Amino acid sequence: MSHRSFPTITTLGSHSALQILRGAHDEDLPNLVIAPRGKDGLYRRYPFVDEVLSIERYGDFPRLEEDLSSRGAVMVPHGSFVAYLGEEVNARMRVGYYGNREVLRWEGSRDLQRRWLSAADIPQPREYTDLAAIDAWPVLVKTFGAAGGSGYFLARSSEQLAQELAARGLDQGPRRYTVQQYVLGVTLYIHYFQSVLRDRLEILSMDRRYETNVDGLGRLPQQVQAEIQPQPSYVVVGNSELVLRESMLEEAYQMGERVVAASKALVSPRGLWGPFCLETLITPDLRFHVIEISCRIVAGTNLFVAGSPYAAFFFDEPMSTGRRIAREIREAYQAGRLDEIVG
């Protein structure tokens, strides 16, 4: 990869691409978005997008790599990369890639992720490997490869769990789902940024997800629910802003720092850097329960393009996670340290 000219912030057209591209623009870096025909139109609507590269399908991506590399592209991954490119292509990409690719394998496996979080002393809901051992209902079932909450379901009893698994063809072959204790509390997603250049962890913003239909259920009175017996689903269609009780903020920081430290011990010496997110549930005893880690920008950060109450503690200008990434890349480029954050 050539570092001679300013790096071109490059991403795939979905998820948080607008924020990433706008961030590059705000940091005076060229930007480029790659999208399949039919999805490319959105990015042509916005004047801050420098270039839209349309492809027939994501399978064509590898053919672009040489050209992208020669242009000094830095790929900024988001939550749709693995879904669109596949784990293989994503991991083996020859274009400059922002972030530590070795983290991908740990994030992608439920078992490795759990091991990582446990090593970092992060409290997690119980996970049941033996279905006969479930002693508290309901449980939340998450099918592997579920994107945006679409494969999640709630089970109230052994019988219902068995039924639902069978209905989805999940009752045969190797297990392709996990079964988690349902923690009764409220959700809060913490958006971290581990800066290599400034050697510090920043909390930039927080959100909660907006999930259909489960976030509409409470508007149905009990009588109606008793009649129509709605099944909750957890498909993420949006996000809304939150701030956290200040007395819990230091614990939020320390959880993030332990996750980064553990990644250096487990994953690779340089560990995790850039944006990541801990998806938490908070119970009435003021404890966090982490249900998942995402090791890249999450869609909840899209709320903060025009500013965030947490980022404002570090920066005087509106600083979304997308812009924060661009700034890190620009500072690394200018300091001749791009190799430390782009692999």
Place this chain on the structure above:
Amino acid sequence: MSHRSFPTITTLGSHSALQILRGAHDEDLPNLVIAPRGKDGLYRRYPFVDEVLSIERYGDFPRLEEDLSSRGAVMVPHGSFVAYLGEEVNARMRVGYYGNREVLRWEGSRDLQRRWLSAADIPQPREYTDLAAIDAWPVLVKTFGAAGGSGYFLARSSEQLAQELAARGLDQGPRRYTVQQYVLGVTLYIHYFQSVLRDRLEILSMDRRYETNVDGLGRLPQQVQAEIQPQPSYVVVGNSELVLRESMLEEAYQMGERVVAASKALVSPRGLWGPFCLETLITPDLRFHVIEISCRIVAGTNLFVAGSPYAAFFFDEPMSTGRRIAREIREAYQAGRLDEIVG
């Protein structure tokens, strides 16, 4: 109407007037608000309001029209115009009016609105003209002229529907309500702006409504609900911010464009311009269901006076819908094209 001096952004004191007036101020246009005594005080609290015109009652409005016209007022309508002035006065106003008045008739009639949205290929919940044909419960009943959700109710069964209609005196005479399929999902309101000057459709922000008591129901546990059997009501008392999953944003744009295109075919050659809103429900299959269109600024935009994550994709300064309107009017005035957007 004289176009010789800068137009005075004028509105009625309610709904989103503060935002509209502040927008005018930010775009260096004079502003003026008309309010009945008792409601005018709010506008005197804020230094950015240039002039507050107090009237005894809204019925006095027509008497002001000549003076307003001679001063180059441009009325910016909002959600309380029809409620306060009546459809007649609103439609026949001789003062300059921002927006296409011919749209009013289409927005105001449930049947015409439905025809318009259908022509634009916008998915809508089923509507039952024959009450005996209702085959899925609950249903949502909306009485005509209901403002801010105050006349909506939920019916769980034929018997309850008949009872509730009778209790409201709606069981006799011509039908003054509609009966809609209750779509189980989550609500999201999309704030569009169709710019004549820049010839483009902009999505400026999104919100969800905050409705009493229905948004408090979910905080009551099932046992308590079973005992007190609360009836949901849908009175809008506020709004909160949302962002939408980016992969659905292009469809949101295209729905807006189809609505504008259909308005040119159905309503009048120039169609719909300025702010409008599609009120959507999103189901777990990631589909939008549009329950209503509002062809003017909606109150949810009040969240974005200090900035919006979507408007930030078009503008470098905080751009509320109120300010966007003022900018369009200023640009039209400066280009000598005010007649194209003010009728």
Place this chain on the structure above:
Amino acid sequence: MSHRSFPTITTLGSHSALQILRGAHDEDLPNLVIAPRGKDGLYRRYPFVDEVLSIERYGDFPRLEEDLSSRGAVMVPHGSFVAYLGEEVNARMRVGYYGNREVLRWEGSRDLQRRWLSAADIPQPREYTDLAAIDAWPVLVKTFGAAGGSGYFLARSSEQLAQELAARGLDQGPRRYTVQQYVLGVTLYIHYFQSVLRDRLEILSMDRRYETNVDGLGRLPQQVQAEIQPQPSYVVVGNSELVLRESMLEEAYQMGERVVAASKALVSPRGLWGPFCLETLITPDLRFHVIEISCRIVAGTNLFVAGSPYAAFFFDEPMSTGRRIAREIREAYQAGRLDEIVG
């Protein structure tokens, strides 16, 4: 207290300290935060914090007072002051204190608070002194000294109320709780600022609390609730943004003004100044019901460090309540009027 040099904005490390300190920084005032070891680390993370004073425990605070006074510290109280310092220390503090300390006694007593709000003609939910007189269920029970909603519970019946009181040891001795009518509506917290320097009341922002587990209950379908019978709890762990229907905003202002006026009659001639909050419930008849008053900055204002749609009606720069306090102190200092607001 010396007024010779710029006052140092000083607070305890918790609740809304970051916002207060950042506000001081933005207004070019020196800032200082006092925190016990273990809680001080958070404040060292942020470059805008000028000085972090670590103490062994809050009990050590009185020993700092002389030094703080000699340095011209102005203490800015927040919701954790009484909890950390105790009512005595807080009331007798010899360091400069922003706000009227005489208000503390009125805020701290449920009876005095109720008398104050009643004198201000503020609608409040019924309070039951005679438990046998409760004629509408459920009721909300609030134990004295409960911080952040942690001692609240809901009771569905006489029997359950008696049980819960006994379980908490509240059934004996002098009554240490209040029993309130449960108002079915939606909550909205209004953040006021009474400026002495500008002699006006400002509404700066609004929020709703995010409470565990009660804000997660609605995501559990009725069938599951029937099985696990969750008890709601009201522990505040965060906040989210709201705007209010504009037609109710003048009433929100007038409630605030009546509260300030009543404080001058009841509490002391100078009454209440600075930030305060009315915690409201809104019912479908569009009426406010005030469940509590907080006479200092509330944590919901933490949402608005980067800007608020209401503060933007008064100020051109982002104006959180924390920054508003700092501006008032700076203006008072520069006008030689610090004694009017710091006691």
